[in-house]
Amino acid sequence: MSTYDEEKLGELLAALPPAPEAWVRAAQDLPLLRAQADEIVARAEADAAFRERLVANLNAALEAEGYEPDVRLVEQLRGRLEDA
Amino acid sequence: MDRFSRYVFAICVQGFRLPEHDAEDVFQDVWARAYERLGQLRDDDAVRPWLAQLTRRACLDRLRAGSRVEPVAELEGGSEDEELARIEDAWFVRELLEGLSANCREILDRFFCRDQSYATIASEVGIPPGTIASRISRCLRTLREMAEGRNDAPAASGGRT
Numbered sequence: 001m002s003t004y005d006e007e008k009l010g011e012l013l014a015a016l017p018p019a020p021e022a023w024v025r026a027a028q029d030l031p032l033l034r035a036q037a038d039e040i041v042a043r044a045e046a047d048a049a050f051r052e053r054l055v056a057n058l059n060a061a062l063e064a065e066g067y068e069p070d071v072r073l074v075e076q077l078r079g080r081l082e083d084a
Numbered sequence: 085m086d087r088f089s090r091y092v093f094a095i096c097v098q099g100f101r102l103p104e105h106d107a108e109d110v111f112q113d114v115w116a117r118a119y120e121r122l123g124q125l126r127d128d129d130a131v132r133p134w135l136a137q138l139t140r141r142a143c144l145d146r147l148r149a150g151s152r153v154e155p156v157a158e159l160e161g162g163s164e165d166e167e168l169a170r171i172e173d174a175w176f177v178r179e180l181l182e183g184l185s186a187n188c189r190e191i192l193d194r195f196f197c198r199d200q201s202y203a204t205i206a207s208e209v210g211i212p213p214g215t216i217a218s219r220i221s222r223c224l225r226t227l228r229e230m231a232e233g234r235n236d237a238p239a240a241s242g243g244r245t
Contacts, residue, residue, distance in 0.1 A: 004231040006224040013181070013196035015174035019093035023108055027085060027115035034119065072112075 026072075036067060037076045044081065054081060085115065088132065090197075091175055092139050099168045100143035106150070110142045117142075132175070140168070180230050188223035195220055 018024075040062075044051035053061040058077060062069040092114050096107040117138060125131055181189050190209060194200040195216075206213035 004228045006221070006228055009177055009224055009227055009231065010196050012170075012174040012177040013192055014199075015098065015170060016090045016094050016178050017197045017199075019089040019111065020108075023093070023111050024085070024089050027089070027112055030112070030116050031119050034116075 029070075030072075033070060033073050033076065036073055037080060040065075040067070040077060041080050051081070085118075088135055090178075091132065091171070092135060094171045094174070095136065095139045095168065096143055099140070099164060099171055100147065102143060102146060106146050110139070110146050113142050114139050177227070177231065180227060183230055184223060184226060188219075188226065191216070191219050192223050192227070 040054070044054055050061075050065075053064070054077070058074055058081075059069045062074070062077075067073070092111060093107070096102050096110050097104075102110060114135070118135060122131070125134060181192060184192070187209070191205060194205045194208065195202075200208070202213050202216040205211075205216050211219070
């Protein structure tokens with residue numbers, strides 16, 4: 001970019017609007033979800049009965065253990081429990 | 085993330101024109117991957133190019149997954165490259181904004197990026213509505229001087245001292 005006038009600067013400023021707040025909040029939650037998933041998978045690896053409950057009914061098992069069954073946590077766990 | 089979220093968002097929505105739900109998925113995927121690997125980057129200057137590459141790849145993957153064999157060709161006349169270049173220019177200006185006073189930054193961000201009216205800005209920032217236009221003009225002038233290399237130092241206060 002070699003020339004600047006105020007109109008162009010205004011256009012360029014407008015070209016980077018903030019991302020939707022909900023998207024940003026959801027992305028900010030990702031490390032927490034990841035940590036929760038790590039914790040649950042580690043527990044499932046150490047506790048066969050817990051793993052069986054998770055596999056049988058993931059949402060119910062999470063709720064019973066006091067975890068909020070966030071859809072992203074559930075998706076992540078499904079993949080990781082299948083892989084494990 | 086606060087610093088780069090709008091950059092990633094712009095690549096998804098303006099650069100690749102992803103529909104909203106696809107853009108949101110890509111946005112989340114990019115940050116999920118970013119959190120996993122960000123610690124491996126030793127150079128702060130490498131973060132933005134790395135995020136840009138990650139986002140571009142994720143957008144292309146999403147377009148391909150949507151059965152678009154040649155996603156780039158579907159965008160009119162190479163406009164994807166033009167849009168991505170424009171986003172880079174916009175980022176350059178965005179970074180310059182950091183050199184302005186907090187008041188200037190806030191007024192310019194509210195007016196241009198958040199599309200707020202003079203009345204809203206005046207109310208939120210607590211300044212007379214009649215002064216908004218002149219403040220915007222003054223802040224833009226300083227920004228232009230900085231962009232042209234005539235003024236590297238933080239300058240205009242946007243009228244508030």
